[in-house]
Amino acid sequence: MPPAPGDREARREDVSQAVWEVLADRGFGGLTLRAVATSMGVSTGMLMHYFPTKRALVAHALHLLETRTAQRPRRERPTEGIAALRAMLLDILPLTPGDTARNRIWVSSWDLALADDGLGAEQADRYTRLRASISPHLEAARAAGELPESADPEQLAATAVAFTHGLVVQALFDPARFTEAVQIAMLDDFLASISDRSGQGR
Amino acid sequence: MPPAPGDREARREDVSQAVWEVLADRGFGGLTLRAVATSMGVSTGMLMHYFPTKRALVAHALHLLETRTAQRPRRERPTEGIAALRAMLLDILPLTPGDTARNRIWVSSWDLALADDGLGAEQADRYTRLRASISPHLEAARAAGELPESADPEQLAATAVAFTHGLVVQALFDPARFTEAVQIAMLDDFLASISDRSGQGR
């Protein structure tokens, strides 16, 4: 293999992927440079060649995970309003192995984020952006008569995020109970209850 | 100080409380025996005198936290049905410093629990018990006409838990935005939306 420069950023992404793998099945408590290195069959010296410190390595992996999450292939966003919100939340739920791994990593990162002010602020910003990307759809839904006039789109966005992430956590710990069908049924019932008029039963 | 035996379990609880303190502001990543020891002004040898291993120490602290959580003073459970559910969920939300610390510790523990099968199963059981303690109230609510006939109490219990814990996480990371008033308003609107007929606006 040539030491051809230019694919340096590609190597850094390879390393980040190895970080994700370790993170997804050992958590932050089990994340060591040696575990990452052996996971990709290299030495720890190689890791330090691409990242100055472990903290930088983790930070890059998390930022890249966030970018990849934003750019990942998603299901169609068919319409505006509640249907669009439904598609967004479906893309968050751990319905595929990839989404499960992603969610596991984020949930695990909360331990660090709660203890570190900088990471905690970043997490808070992520939530703010997520809510901000949701509330326009709720505004459109209200304008289209899908929501009561009295509904507050921003608060409802926070509620939708709360429901979704709370469901994510339960599903991660008990995937047998929270099958894909159960998660979708819960989401649909939740959206129906939020909506102006519901057919609550499924 | 006398080596009077008999208050041995009391000492173990003292240690567990020190564990909680370290956990609440450094997380599991910052939980070391030395940190616990200096937090209570003793030596690490003393810790090992009461617990054979760190794992046992943590396990006892978490079990005790669960017990204390179950037995903590709670607000009145006024009636049956939705009002009772409201009181239960209010007791979970991080509205007091004590509840905030408790929630921080549980959220932090998810990193460990997701990586350790035994702890993961315990967490899943906790969720199952929580849902089981909620669904009777939802059954009563349905019988009393507070919920649509088509509502599924068990699924609705999972939805209520999801909403509540998702709100907990957001509130932990952004307490300035999720004040007590905001959390209560969100909870009330959520309960109104799942109820049979709502006055959605507060």
Place this chain on the structure above:
DNA sequence: CCTTACATACCGAACGCTTGTTACGTACCC
């Protein structure tokens, strides 16, 4: 009532191990 024996409660220092990080050496390509 004093003494001896013994278990408990704890401290302080040390052990072995793992951690993140650094230094040095080697192979490779331009």
Place this chain on the structure above:
DNA sequence: GGGTACGTAACAAGCGTTCGGTATGTAAGG
């Protein structure tokens, strides 16, 4: 030959855990 891309080996620091020692109490014996 010089810079890039590693591997290997070592480093100091921090970790959980162990060990010996020192009080302090209870219990027994004469």
